[in-house]
Amino acid sequence: MTDVRRTPAFADLPTLPDRDERHAWDVWGRGDELGTVNLIGPEQRVAAARTVRTGEMVSLTLPLNEPDPGLFDERACYTHIVEDTPAGHDDRLDEFYLQGSSQWDGLRHIKAGRHGYWGGRSEEDLAATDVLGVDRWAEHGLGGRGVLVDVAGYLAARGTPLRADEPHEITTALLDEVAAAQGTTFRSGDVLVVRTGWTEWYRALPADHRARLRGTIGAGFACPGLESTKDMAAYLWDHEFAAVAMDNVGVEVFPVDRAKGFLHRRLIALQGMPLGELWHLARLAQACAERGSHEFLLVSGILPLPRGVGSPANAHAVL
Template sequence: MTRVRRTPRFADLPTLAGRDERHAWDVWGRADEIGTLNLIGGEQRRAAADAVRTGEMISLTLPLNEPDPGLFDDRDLYRHVIEDTAAGHDDKLDGFYLQGSSQWDGLRHINAGRHGYWGGRSEDDLATTDVLGVDRWAAHGFGGRGVLVDVAGHLDARGTPLAPDQPVEITAAMLDEVATAQGTEFRSGDILVVRTGWTEWYRALPAEHRARLRGTIGSGFACPGLESSKDMAAYLWDREFAAVAVDNVGVEVFPVNRDKGFLHRRLIALQGMPLGELWHLPRLARVCAERGHYDFLLISGVLPLPRGVGSPANAHAIV
């Protein structure tokens, strides 16, 4: 299939004033609020339906009470309160962090320093309006053709398994190598899903080991992830991915290499790209390998939450 570009190449995007960082704020206009989800419309959704071959539906997300314990000291697990009523029960969640489990990071999550959030919005813009809330994604609809790049499965088959507790950088070349081995071709508007095997490894750890990892983000924690350089930002933009989701803690490799920069800032604030974290992918990987196809219809039920910074992913693959 011949791909027709729908956006400028990364190298042709303008740079921020005083910084060698490229931004896509003018691609859909500075009033835009959904970023790269603009790449998914009716045509892309109709084409995504062609990836459904059996109709099997696979959850891509952890239970809401996992990871257990949470990895951040300041994010305690929610409290689930069940209340008796005359007719039965109601329930609510207290202290529910939307970034606590399988999630999407929204466009309010990360800024580009003094240059602001997606489109150049300021802190005051976010404080006084509903701009850039995840409800904008919910209204647009979050779904399209998903493509799994099973890095963990590929390296296992090669006899060089990925170490889940080491800062292994997944480069653009590695993503292409795995996609080629799978026979996977990318299309404009795809939602890229990358498997490192991290959530599976974490869930299998003894409780005392998991407890020792709590609070270590930023102080010794390490895991594989996407390389954080501008080269990776260019790769993801130039292939016109609508979103990227990974089964690790923060999409990019940990610890972050400050010399290469922060991929979150580049993708969310400057490219308007949704980032999914802590996805759970073993069943999807197994089914894709068995059928020899790594594309599927991906549907994500993002919360219609005004001013929402993030959302549970509520994601399913229909294969």
């Protein structure tokens, strides 16, 4: 658990008026636009800096043109246009989807049905103002202590490796088991980083296999991820994680079990938690294993985009 509790326990959060779903809209006030990023302050950043030993910097993100092709039909790959100028060149990206590669889902991304977005905001609120744009996170800064829970590495070492194309549910018990085996403890304000090995598997597939996966989200696509239960939502809240990032397509397991609920809705709309997707964690996992520690300084350069729904992660671990 966390060292010093700074938020109410999940069990003490109120529920929505007509749904048995808990929300944190009053924890930092209804006007809040940061969500759990509030848990990262100067104290957490200073503590995170103390984890740096060698100064090695490891990128945690894919090239912008990966995954290739993307999994979502509606998210086409950008076109990179380089223009000649008298002094050299300018360039631009056309049809650039901010959530097409390694990215963060922002607080404008998902709503809790008719109850609205983070803080109970309506569609009209978002249309009329810049509220909840990813620029709010950019201004505050999203960086602090990262902790890698290498589920893929742990299960492979046990002789029971994850299959990247099967819906293996990562439970709260498994997260605790892997963390304990690594000697990893959690602190309030941590960014939880979970490795399933999915991006590594996808990149190694033949081009024709990758092409067949495009457009299959919601139509037979499967991959390991966090279980989408209320227990998982409670676990992430009660550990006071500032954010969760994974190397799979959507953090939670696919396909989504509607009987268990949609973790995106619980975490983004009701708990205000950033979700990172499609991160590339192979090099980080190797470096952490070699040095015998899975904590690091995590820095993420979120785009200062008013009204931004998501942002490329631009994330690095400093070891």
